[in-house]
Amino acid sequence: MNFLKWRERALESVFLICALTAIVGVLLVFIFVTIKGFPIFEKVGVLKFLFSLDWSPSDNQFGILTFIIGSFLVTAGALALGAPMAIMTAIFLSEIAPKRVQKLVRPAVELLAGIPSVVYGFFGILIIVPVVRTLFGGSGLGLLTGWIILAIMILPTIATISEDAIRAVPKSFREASFGMGATRWQTIWRVVLPAAKNGLIGATILGMGRAIGETMAVLMVLGNAPIIPKSLVGPVGALTSIIALNMSYASGDHQTALFGMGIVLFMISFFFVALIRFVSRKRS
Amino acid sequence: MAEAVHADAIQANMLSGDKIDVHDLDFYYGDFKALEDVTVGIKRNAITAFIGPSGCGKSTFLRSLNRMNDLIDGTRVEGTVLLDGKDIYAEDVDVVDLRRRVGMIFQQANPFPLSIYENIAYGPRIHGLRNKAELDTIVEDSLTKANLWKEVKDKLGQPGTDLSGGQQQRLCIARVLAVNPEVLLMDEPCSAIDPTSTQKIEDLMDKLKDNFTIVIVTHNMQQAARVSDYTAFFLAEDTNLPAKLIEYDMTDIVFTNPTDKRTENYITGRFG
Numbered sequence: 377m378n379f380l381k382w383r384e385r386a387l388e389s390v391f392l393i394c395a396l397t398a399i400v401g402v403l404l405v406f407i408f409v410t411i412k413g414f415p416i417f418e419k420v421g422v423l424k425f426l427f428s429l430d431w432s433p434s435d436n437q438f439g440i441l442t443f444i445i446g447s448f449l450v451t452a453g454a455l456a457l458g459a460p461m462a463i464m465t466a467i468f469l470s471e472i473a474p475k476r477v478q479k480l481v482r483p484a485v486e487l488l489a490g491i492p493s494v495v496y497g498f499f500g501i502l503i504i505v506p507v508v509r510t511l512f513g514g515s516g517l518g519l520l521t522g523w524i525i526l527a528i529m530i531l532p533t534i535a536t537i538s539e540d541a542i543r544a545v546p547k548s549f550r551e552a553s554f555g556m557g558a559t560r561w562q563t564i565w566r567v568v569l570p571a572a573k574n575g576l577i578g579a580t581i582l583g584m585g586r587a588i589g590e591t592m593a594v595l596m597v598l599g600n601a602p603i604i605p606k607s608l609v610g611p612v613g614a615l616t617s618i619i620a621l622n623m624s625y626a627s628g629d630h631q632t633a634l635f636g637m638g639i640v641l642f643m644i645s646f647f648f649v650a651l652i653r654f655v656s657r658k659r660s
Numbered sequence: 661m662a663e664a665v666h667a668d669a670i671q672a673n674m675l676s677g678d679k680i681d682v683h684d685l686d687f688y689y690g691d692f693k694a695l696e697d698v699t700v701g702i703k704r705n706a707i708t709a710f711i712g713p714s715g716c717g718k719s720t721f722l723r724s725l726n727r728m729n730d731l732i733d734g735t736r737v738e739g740t741v742l743l744d745g746k747d748i749y750a751e752d753v754d755v756v757d758l759r760r761r762v763g764m765i766f767q768q769a770n771p772f773p774l775s776i777y778e779n780i781a782y783g784p785r786i787h788g789l790r791n792k793a794e795l796d797t798i799v800e801d802s803l804t805k806a807n808l809w810k811e812v813k814d815k816l817g818q819p820g821t822d823l824s825g826g827q828q829q830r831l832c833i834a835r836v837l838a839v840n841p842e843v844l845l846m847d848e849p850c851s852a853i854d855p856t857s858t859q860k861i862e863d864l865m866d867k868l869k870d871n872f873t874i875v876i877v878t879h880n881m882q883q884a885a886r887v888s889d890y891t892a893f894f895l896a897e898d899t900n901l902p903a904k905l906i907e908y909d910m911t912d913i914v915f916t917n918p919t920d921k922r923t924e925n926y927i928t929g930r931f932g
Binding site: 474475546548549550551552553554555556557558559562566567570571 | 728731733756757758759760763764768770771773774782783785787832836839
């Protein structure tokens with residue numbers, strides 16, 4: 377085998393190995409978390425683990441439904457606030473803003489994605505928490521604060537992908553609509569958005585995945601109590617924040633239960649990825 | 661100066677009674693002058709064809725008749741375009757209403773990703789019509805006028821994009837007819853469809869001209885000769901130079917006895 381051919385082969389292998397790292401990484405994490413967490417299912421029982429509200433590790437009670445509900449509450453609110461804002465940002469960037477304004481706004485949006493989540497947490501504690509406390513009462517640490525922080529955090533994800541989806545709508549649709557005397561708003565609302573619908577849904581699901589997996593920022597602002605919040609400002613625990621908080625000191629079954637929560641989180645993100653695949657397949 | 665030109669234009673229009681009267685129109689893409697000194701009167705209830713080689717500005721000119729070029733950044737129009745004697749570039753003009761009156765058909769059939777019915781109902785809906793019975797009537801009327809009703813009446817709920825290319829183009833014509841326009845601008849409507857479908861669209865144009873003023877841009881000179889009553893020949897002598905209207909007359913005259921040598925060269929196929 378001559379040198380050139382050998383080099384081709386070698387390069388191919390390097391690329392292949394890099395690509396395989398992703399698969400191997402996912403598999404290793406999954407296997408590790410499963411091995412560490414699976415015993416809790418046997419010990420407590422899958423149904424009890426998933427559907428019991430009773431979480432008190434010191435009494436050997438490991439029901440995580442509170443946190444599953446907490447995670448979904450936090451995520452749903454963040455989406456309700458963040459997704460419309462993000463999609464409107466995307467519409468503004470792709471359909472309305474003149475080039476000069478785009479050049480200002482787009483990097484700002486992209487920069488939001490680059491801010492470390494601990495900084496969002498700081499921002500939450502220093503700014504949002506006092507504001508929420510003053511306006512709505514309570515300690516300021518809780519559901520509403522989490523929503524606001526997460527809404528800002530998922531904005532760049534949803535906005536950039538939505539913008540791509542909107543830009544992918546053929547120009548001819550817009551021309552046809554304008555050519556019939558539609559206003560810009562009518563064209564956006566009745567032609568562009570419906571045509572970009574699947575992309576927008578995909579973007580939202582991705583934002584949802586990001587919201588449910590976010591840990592550091594929510595840990596700092598949620599209050600992390602093992603109860604279902606009774607009001608907007610009540611403290612709430614999410615799967616991620618409880619795992620992170622408890623992991624440093626947990627041992628025995630308690631630690632196993634935290635890994636069990638990890639499996640649940642893993643399943644949830646698996647589900648989201650599958651959902652995105654399904655939606656984008658429908659598009660093409 | 662501009663005011664004087666304007667007044668002249670209005671006076672000339674009163675004399676001619678043309679549907680659209682264009683006077684001394686210059687068109688710019690940024691600093692580049694794409695069209696220079698175009699003066700032309702588009703006759704009512706007739707078909708006017710714009711012909712000329714690629715890049716001669718005929719589509720640009722067509723799109724300046726309903727201000728579709730407004731959607732492109734950095735474009736600018738100088739001169740006067742009168743629709744029924746009113747300047748469409750005047751400040752108080754409602755562009756949305758202008759585009760309803762002067763509808764447009766594009767080169768590539770572009771039905772929305774909606775059902776056949778919804779494609780037609782789109783226009784009336786955006787102009788505020790909600791009544792289902794009225795919408796039904798408009799949908800049937802428009803499709804009938806566009807010679808498409810018989811082919812699609814049993815599948816109005818199916819996606820417009822499932823139709824054949826020629827049917828899609830007639831769907832787009834029906835969609836424009838549904839908002840009751842006065843002028844139809846057609847930008848190479850047949851360049852992407854087969855000869856049989858082209859024939860159908862040409863028949864349709866002939867029928868529609870009783871009620872509409874039609875302007876068509878075409879690369880196909882036989883098509884211009886077949887369907888049009890008037891022909892305008894555009895030419896840019898060089899890619900850096902603005903295009904001009906070289907000759908404009910009744911189609912028979914342009915094709916059999918053109919005044920300008922360049923027109924003759926083009927229609928006899930010596931370039932373009």
